[in-house]
Amino acid sequence: MELEQLKQLDAIARNGTLSKAADQLHLSQSALSRSIQRLEAELGLALFDRTKNRMELNDAGELAVERARAVLAEADRMQEALRARRDASRVLRVGTCAPAPLWRLVPAIAEREPNLVVMPEMLPLKELEQRLMSGSLDFAILPYVPDLSTMLSVPLMREDLFAALPEGHPLAGRDELALVDLDGETFLIFAGIGFWREICERHMPRAHYVVQHDYVVFGQLAQTSPLPGFVTNTPESGRMIGGRHIIPLTDDDVHVQFSLVAVNRPNFRFREFMVWLEKRLALEN
Template sequence: MNTDQVRHFVAVARTGSVTAAAREQHISQPALSRSIQHLEEDLGVSLFDRGKNSLALNRVGRELLPHAEELLAAERRMRQSSLDASRRERVLRVGTIAPAPLWYLTSLIVERMPGALVSSEMVGDEADAERALFDSLIDLAICTREASGMRSVLLMRESLYLSAPKDHPLAQRESVSFEDLDGETFLLFGGIGFWGDMHRRTTPHAHMVVQEDREVWRQLMRTTRMLGFSSDAPVLVRPDVAGAGASDDDQVERVFVPIRDPEAHATFYLCVREDAYADGGLVRSVIDLVEGLGEGVPGVRA
């Protein structure tokens, strides 16, 4: 007995017709009839009362039909579970407190692990990330500290710079502090994670013009004379100096000034539960990949 025979039996019982069941199952009528006969032989019973031009479930067939439907339902559940497991093996759920380390991690996975996919979400802070890891809502977390009781590996380092028009007074400095920037007006991209809270904390009197659309923000940074922020993250081409979409006459020439405060420099770790790492699979492969970079981690030798 196999599931195809059971499926053919249920189809005939449901439609009441070999012709209709064969059409539904995309097989010939003779092949479907033979499948039913083989099932009856395997079970040692007859399932239908057969007339000259009719086929109807007999008493045994009616008793076995619910079991056949339950078997097919179990098969569907098994196939769905298999599909879900396969997707989990190929899809990494990553929670991050900042965008650049996520973009860097994604670029590594795309380059080194073809076929793997990354599903990401921005989390509020390290506590949220660690809680999501603990509750198995995510597979990996990107934090600015090593997660307590979990496996953590260095992912990258990132430093912020002031992005200022070339003729702005602050552009003449060798470095600046957040105290120097407090009270100024900035064009800020909204999707920067924990960096946004850092800006609000370190420059409480600054006026932040927040743009949520990244492409609009990129274009404005090419043409506006407002101050902004840039990053040395290796996955970023500084969008505020790229020329696409703006003519030479319209584009503002910018200078990038280091920000010397400790808050402007972040070290990011990739964190995972120890039991998830021990289970192997894609999660372990990613952790081992990042850990194996050693001195190749961006910012380590900066």
């Protein structure tokens, strides 16, 4: 028997007549009747009581419809599961602790795997590590090189944090600063800076932050605000400098080498991509 015959049997039961079922299925009545007759022959018994102008499900037919619907429902679940598997294979789940590494990674993914959909998430470091190990992320962007006995890792980029001080700030003439020198200040920052906020709070526990969630508005304010802020040595961050004094910071943890990290599992589907990416990024450096 075929799934199509079970669908036809269900349609007859739902519509009540052969003619209405044929209309719904876009079949002629004669074609539908022949298909049901073949099904009955295969099952070895009649499913309908037939008169000259009418056919009604008998007890065997009622049982057949019940079981047919169960088979059709299971077939639908199988198709949904396979569609979900297919769609998942087109999605790349990337967690990151900072925005800039994504700006470098996403164009490379588009170049190598144009059919993949990148789903990025900004997450705290502990959650990044946990979700990477659990398998709910394909990749994590971390500010360190992990234990390579269980991980695959590609050096992604280096990023350094700088203080951006407005004209007239008492420390604007310094050649370099430590974050502790700025403790107690009020800073203008963008909400999506990731783990850089954690570093600032660790070194400057008495600092305050005016947080802007809109990136465009933040860029406008960064050009005119009297509040100090921060930039990094990425081109995107550089647009926020305005007329500020950009001063290097001496703290060790503001100089970061980001790594693209994956768990070294059997049949990891992006292994070749990581090999290609490492070569691709090496050409840029």
